Amino acid sequence: MSTDPTHDELAIEATGLLKVFGAHRAVDGLDLTVPAGGVFGFLGPNGAGKTTTVRILATLLRPDGGTVRVLGHDVMHEADRVRDRISLTGQFATIDQELTAVENLTILARLLGFSRAQARTRAEELLDGFGLADAAGTTVKTHSGGMRRRLDIAASIIVTPDLLFLDEPTTGLDPQSRNQVWGIVRALVREGTTVLLTTQYLEEADRLADRLAVVDRGRIVAEGTPAQLKASVGAGTVQVQVHDSNRAEAARRLADALGVAVQTDANDGLLSARVDDPTLASLALADLTRAGIDLTTFALGQPTLDETFLALTGHNTQASTDAGKKPA
Amino acid sequence: MTTTSTTPDTTNHALHDAVSTRPRPPRASPVSASLTFAWRALLKIKHVPEQLADAIMIPVLFTVMFTYLFGGAIVGSTREYLQFLLPGTMVFAVLLITVYAGVNLKTDITTGVVDRFRSMPIWRPALIVGGLISDAGRNLLAAGLVLALGLVMGFRPEGGTVGVLLAVGLVLAFAFGLSWVWATLGLLLRTPSAISAVSFLVQFPLTFASNVFVDPQTMPGWLRAFVEINPVSLLVDAARGLMHGTAEPTQIGGVLLAAVLLVAIFGPLTMRLYRTRT
Ligand SMILES: Nc1ncnc2c1ncn2[C@@H]1O[C@H](COP(=O)(O)OP(=O)(O)OP(=O)(O)O)[C@@H](O)[C@H]1O
Ligand SMILES: [Mg+2]
Numbered sequence: 059m060s061t062d063p064t065h066d067e068l069a070i071e072a073t074g075l076l077k078v079f080g081a082h083r084a085v086d087g088l089d090l091t092v093p094a095g096g097v098f099g100f101l102g103p104n105g106a107g108k109t110t111t112v113r114i115l116a117t118l119l120r121p122d123g124g125t126v127r128v129l130g131h132d133v134m135h136e137a138d139r140v141r142d143r144i145s146l147t148g149q150f151a152t153i154d155q156e157l158t159a160v161e162n163l164t165i166l167a168r169l170l171g172f173s174r175a176q177a178r179t180r181a182e183e184l185l186d187g188f189g190l191a192d193a194a195g196t197t198v199k200t201h202s203g204g205m206r207r208r209l210d211i212a213a214s215i216i217v218t219p220d221l222l223f224l225d226e227p228t229t230g231l232d233p234q235s236r237n238q239v240w241g242i243v244r245a246l247v248r249e250g251t252t253v254l255l256t257t258q259y260l261e262e263a264d265r266l267a268d269r270l271a272v273v274d275r276g277r278i279v280a281e282g283t284p285a286q287l288k289a290s291v292g293a294g295t296v297q298v299q300v301h302d303s304n305r306a307e308a309a310r311r312l313a314d315a316l317g318v319a320v321q322t323d324a325n326d327g328l329l330s331a332r333v334d335d336p337t338l339a340s341l342a343l344a345d346l347t348r349a350g351i352d353l354t355t356f357a358l359g360q361p362t363l364d365e366t367f368l369a370l371t372g373h374n375t376q377a378s379t380d381a382g383k384k385p386a
Numbered sequence: 387m388t389t390t391s392t393t394p395d396t397t398n399h400a401l402h403d404a405v406s407t408r409p410r411p412p413r414a415s416p417v418s419a420s421l422t423f424a425w426r427a428l429l430k431i432k433h434v435p436e437q438l439a440d441a442i443m444i445p446v447l448f449t450v451m452f453t454y455l456f457g458g459a460i461v462g463s464t465r466e467y468l469q470f471l472l473p474g475t476m477v478f479a480v481l482l483i484t485v486y487a488g489v490n491l492k493t494d495i496t497t498g499v500v501d502r503f504r505s506m507p508i509w510r511p512a513l514i515v516g517g518l519i520s521d522a523g524r525n526l527l528a529a530g531l532v533l534a535l536g537l538v539m540g541f542r543p544e545g546g547t548v549g550v551l552l553a554v555g556l557v558l559a560f561a562f563g564l565s566w567v568w569a570t571l572g573l574l575l576r577t578p579s580a581i582s583a584v585s586f587l588v589q590f591p592l593t594f595a596s597n598v599f600v601d602p603q604t605m606p607g608w609l610r611a612f613v614e615i616n617p618v619s620l621l622v623d624a625a626r627g628l629m630h631g632t633a634e635p636t637q638i639g640g641v642l643l644a645a646v647l648l649v650a651i652f653g654p655l656t657m658r659l660y661r662t663r664t
Contacts, residue, residue, distance in 0.1 A: 116505045141507040142410065152502035154426070156433045165429075168422040169508050171411035180408070187404025197433055213502065217410040245405045 069094045069129060069221050069252040070115060076123030077110050077276075084110040085121070086276030092254060092269075094129075094220075097247055099267030099284070100256040107276040108256040109149050112223050115254070116146040129220055145214035149225040149256075151206050152213070155199040159190055159209050162198065167216050184212040188242065204235025211242055215251075222246065224255045228262060240266060264288070272370055280370045290369065296339040297330045298346070299354040305329070308351050315342035333358075416509040423516020427490070428523075440486075441524045445479040445531040452599060453539060460600060465540045472536040473625040474598035477557055477618065479528045481593065484561045485585035487521045488568030492578045511657055518565055525561045529554050545631035553628035560621050560641055563648030570652045573659040592618050617644055 070092035077085040085107045092098045102108050113119040115128055117137040126132070131139040146152075153162045160181050167177035185194045188208045193201055198209065207227060214222055224243065228236040243253055243266055257263050263270045264284040272280040272287070280287060296316070300308045305322065309329050313320045316338055320331045333339045339358050346353060414422065431437050452471055457464030491514065494500050503513055533541075533550065543550050571581050595609065596618040602610045613619050624641045627633030 113501075118501055118504055138507050141505060144505065146502065146505040148498060148501050150498050152498045154430070154499055155497070156430050157426070158433075161429055165422060165426050166502070166506075168425075169414055169419055169503070169506060169512075171414040171418075173411075176411070183400075184404045187400040187402070212404070215405060216408070218405070218407045242401065242405070245401050249405050249407055 067094045067130060068092065068127070069098075070254065071127045072111075072115070072124060074124035075111065075114065075121055075126060077107075077114060077119065078122050083276050085114070088124070088273070088277055090271060090278060092252070094252050095247075095250070096268035097243060097253045097255055097266045099263035099270030100254060100273060101258070101260065101263045101270055102256070102273035103258060106273045108273060109225055110276075111273070112146070112148075112225050112254070112256060116144060116223050117141055118146070143220040144223065145217075145219035145221075146223045147207075147210045147214045147225065147227060149229075151210055153198055153206065153210055156197060158195050158197050159185060159201070159205075160194040162209065163213060163216065166213050170217055172216075180216055184216065188212050189238065202235075204231050204238065207231060207235065207239060208242065211239065215246065218249060219251055221252045221254065224253060226256055226258065229258065236262075260288075274370075287370075294333060294336075294359045295330050296333050296342065297328055297355075297357045297359065298343070299326070299328050299356070300346070300351055301354065302327065304351045307349070308346055311345055311349060311351075312342050315345050413507055414509070416512060416515075419509050419512035420515040420519060423513050424519035424523075425516075427517060427520030431520075438524070438527070441483050441528045442531065444482055445475070445528045446535060448479060449475045449532050449535045449539070456599060468536060468539055468541050469543075469630070470601075470626075471599065472532065472541045473553060473629050474596075474622045475536075476529050476532040476554070477622050477625055478593050478598050479532055480525045480557050480561050481564060481618065482585075482589055483524060483528055484521065484564045485568050485582060485589075486524060487518060487565035488570075488572030488575075488581040488585075489578045490517055490521075491569055491572035492575065492581055495572075496578070510661065514569055514656060514660065518562065518569075521565055522558060522562060525558055526554075529557055543629040543631075545627075545629045545633075549628045549631050549633075553625040556628060556638060556641055557621065557625055559645045563645035563652075566649055566652035566656055569656045570659065573656060592616060597622050620644070 068091060070090055072088060072090040075085050075088040075090070076083070088107070088111060090111075100108055100111070110119065114121045114126060115133065117128075117133050117140050120134065126134075128140045129143050133140050154165075157165070160178075163181035163184055164177045167180050168174070172180060182191075182194065185191050188211070190205060190208060190212070193205060198206060201209070211224070211227065227239050227243075231239065240262075243255065247253055255263075255266060267284055269283055270281070270287065271278045280290070296312075298308060298312065305327055309320045309322060312329060312331055316331050316333055318331050318333070320329055322329055333342075336358060343353065343356060449472070452475060453464055453468050457467035457471075461467040461470065494513070500513065533554070545553070568581060568585065571584060572578075575581050575584065596613055596616045598618065602613045602619070605613060620637070621641050621644075624633055624637040627637055
């Protein structure tokens with residue numbers, strides 16, 4: 059399966075992982091196997107236990123049960139061996155806001171053992187590569203969210219890690235910043251770093267991840283390649299807005315072309331239908347145009363995380379955080 | 387098919403250079419890591435000099451204010467009072483600002499920077515030790531300011547330069563011990579301001595109910611009993627003795643022992659909490 063024969067080592071091997079906060083099981087018997095190389099997506103809604111799991115894997119949190127080996131070392135007993143080879147970009151910024159970008163990186167490089175001159179050079183090289191050279195000398199608190207994210211990632215790869223944890227690296231970023239982060243992740247993977255990336259977005263996991271695991275209530279509920287997961291959910295929905303007078307006919311034609319039921323939104327008259335095959339959706343749209351029905355708007359959506367969740371777990375994403383704990 | 391690239395080719399080369407495999411240098415030594423953290427604290431002061439406001443204002447304000455406010459009333463002559471007061475204000479000012487040891491540590495924990503340090507292969511105590519090095523600098527600044535102002539205002543220590551330097555050293559040694567108490571609290575309490583509040587509640591009674599401002603001979607017996615066992619009084623006695631050349635070895639030994647005990651108890655406690663709590 060793997061194209062690179064050196065990648066036979068496992069990056070992460072966790073079994074029965076448990077972390078309890080008070081009475082709440084944030085991680086509840088999680089099993090995870092991540093091969094070395096590529097991007098492993100860790101997908102889940104708010105409160106699923108992504109950050110808690112990542113913090114355990116990155117030696118920041120002691121598990122209450124289970125065994126974890128990262129790059130072949132036990133995270134509890136050989137923490138420093140693990141720290142020698144991993145890096146973490148946490149969900150929330152872990153850089154000094156009052157210091158400048160170059161100062162942040164230089165300090166971290168010094169802490170990693172670089173000499174003063176080497177540290178400075180490495181900091182500047184990273185800032186150049188990440189498009190931050192112009193902002194190198196300004197304090198981080200004046201930087202945009204996207205710049206901080208990139209700086210945070212730069213801080214994690216001063217020494218090339220064998221395994222990099224990125225905890226929701228693109229949440230809250232605009233599309234351009236998000237693309238920049240994706241570019242960085244791809245470049246790192248090309249250099250041989252294994253990336254474990256947590257995300258709430260199926261699209262992100264789809265674009266970046268070679269394999270992914272869906273986590274819910276502290277457990278893995280599904281695992282596979284993005285294609286396998288999407289196949290289990292369906293490709294998504296097609297949404298069409300037409301003039302009022304054409305709505306009934308449009309709905310009928312869509313239903314015929316797609317072979318599924320078409321819903322009409324009670325408020326705005328938006329027609330929507332599930333599609334498993336995007337080609338079929340484009341044929342259906344072409345059919346409408348041919349019949350002389352003008353489309354005001356149309357969209358072909360990937361299944362949302364909500365839909366994926368519903369399909370995979372039988373409950374929606376909100377349920378992960380609040381329901382299930384209370385006896386309702 | 388092709389979309390316009392948001393990153394021109396030159397940037398791609400730079401990105402490639404930046405991410406291309408970098409070997410790990412040998413680990414930083416404990417000393418080097420601690421000094422890097424101290425340097426980090428200095429850089430923060432450079433960017434936010436307001437941080438030093440307390441270390442400057444407290445010494446200046448209290449030396450000037452107490453001398454002229456109480457001098458006439460308590461001893462009858464401000465100049466004479468200054469000879470008595472100055473070692474006390476030095477202790478007072480330095481001890482008040484030791485709380486930064488806890489406040490800065492807690493701030494680092496709440497902002498999340500500590501998470502990054504803890505996921506790196508760095509000598510664990512370096513963050514705390516480095517912080518204490520920079521705190522020592524801050525304490526020295528406060529002590530120096532009190533002394534400089536005092537000399538301008540007419541402070542004439544009979545213990546000479548050696549006596550004064552030894553007194554400053556003793557005050558800083560005790561402050562170092564006390565810093566570990568704040569570092570412990572920094573790991574136990576929830577917010578940086580909670581640490582300031584606790585420090586205020588503890589330090590104000592301890593400094594005012596001491597021999598910093600007045601000779602305890604004039605106090606009622608119950609208060610005098612407290613003042614005489616108050617560690618702040620013991621420190622002030624020793625500093626006063628050194629500056630005026632009348633210190634007893636037992637006084638100095640007592641203060642040093644207190645400093646050593648503080649480090650011996652709160653040092654390991656801090657490190658243990660740092661390992662398990664953050
Ligand atoms: N230190 C803590 N103390 C108490 N509860 C915690 C703590 N950390 C996490 N939790 C709880 O554990 C659960 C899992 O949290 P976690 O942060 O791992 O989720 P997540 O998947 O990262 O969510 P998000 O997408 O919001 O970041 C949540 O219910 C959270 O409230
Ligand atoms: Mg999280």
